[in-house]
Amino acid sequence: MSPRRPLPPDTDPTLPLNRSEWVYMASDGPMGQLNQSYLMRFGAPFDAATAKAAFRALLVAYPRLRGIIVLTARRYRLRIPPVDASLDILIDQMFHEDRVDLDDPEAVRRWQEVSMNEPMALQRGLGARMQFVAHPQQPALLFTVHHVLADGRSMVLFVESLIKRLNGLPVEALPLDNPSMLPAVLPRRWIDWPGRLWSAWSTERAQARERARYEIVSLPSQRSTHYLTCGVQRHDLGLATKDLSRAGKARGGSGNSLLMAAFGTALLELAGSRPGTAALIRMSVDLRRYFPQGQAPTVGNYVYVLDVLLPQEVPEADRVKWIDAKVRDGQKRFEDRDMILPLLPYEMLGWLRPHDYTRLLLRAKRMDMLPRLSVHTTNIGSVDAFNPEGAGIALAELCPVVPGSAPLVVFVSVNGRQMVMSSNQRDEFADTDITRLLAQVRSVLQRWVGTGTA
Secondary structure, three states: OOOOOOOOOOOOOOEEOOOOHHHHHHOEEOOOOOOEEEEEEEEEOOHHHHHHHHHHHHHHOOOOOEEEEEEOOOOOOEEEOOOHHHHHHHHHHHHHEEEOOOOOHHHHHHHHHHHHHHHOOOOOOOOOOEEEEEEOOOOEEOOOOOOOOOOHHHHHHHHHHHHHHHHHOOOOOOOOOOOHHHHOOOOOOOHHHHHHHHHHHHHHHHHHHHHHEOOOOOOOOOOOOOOOOEEEEEEEEEEEEHHHHHHHHHHHOOOHHHHHHHHHHHHHHOOOOOOOOOEEEEEEHHHHHHHOOOOOOOOOEEEEEEEEEEOOOOOOOHHHHHHHHHHOOOOHHHOOOOOHHHHOHHHHHHOHHHHHHHHHHHHHHHHHHHHOOOOOEEEEEEHHHHHHOOOOOOOEEEEEEOOOOOOEEEEEEEEOOOEEEEEEEOOOOOOHHHHHHEEEEHHHHHHHHOOOOO
């Protein structure tokens, strides 16, 4: 009999998962594939070898990107393997040179949609994939990262670093961050705890009473017990970003609040503009800005959400100002640590076994107990901000897509024009209804920007 050859204990660094990552691990698969997909087009040609080298540089510089999920007695942890021959084997598997007609918008859309829905084996690694398509003028990269490894702000950093590497600039290595969100949530002094808890409790009760007064509008949806695939759409609003910003300021807000108000108004109009209805708009909030100075992490998942209610009774001319004020009030709650009550119990999710939490999620979906939302929004900003000065291989177009339980839209400015990328869970929301919503949003914005009045 051949002697056994046990391996020595693993010495690779490991990280615990924070509350968001527990949700992602529990819901991945049964609740849908949680891939973030960023499609990039560039203004100058380059080859597959250059793209693959840039992909490898990212994985070396950002250890979390090459993390592998490992099991412990009760929980998952994220193990960070070393940079060795095993990494190159995985890169060979997760870097693809594809053949897609980049001049056909439908082919490009389908390419991104398929990649977004393809599972990634987190317990084997890698949780990141890059696909390259050559083109004589505008080659494309499709960069897909599992949400358990990174949030949207991390993805922005990855894209910025990728473009630097494509242009021959170094990518600075980043040490691992502490994954806890607690420093952004807990009161700064022990004496503040009673006041913060009371303020959080009273505000939560007031918001619950206000929401109970309204019927929350949404797109037509089907009831289902599990998720199928996530649809992807891209829409040009046909308006310049600067015009939207100007119109937002004229209405007492910003370009972002104008877009949020337009989506809320479009949903209310599609529902018949009935009295007693309201749109519930969810926006992503980066918790990094609320960490104590010098303690904010860089790569990981540090995003929470802010829900904004837009009632039909608010006059159309005042809706941008209304949204902007509600967003500012919500941001102040984060600054004042008034989010401690909804966020602190959330930290206890890690004590549940993963399959127990999955069962709770699936039961909530079956019983229609998940939060009722109208739309989820997030804003990436302008593509121009991603390019280093004097870039020879400049990012010309960016199409970011993120999955969500409600229709999730990403605002991005390309060549000065406002674009919207959307995702929808097809077991509940039909692609045609998403198209109808985006067309209605465009109509609302043209009405507002064209005349400056309701």
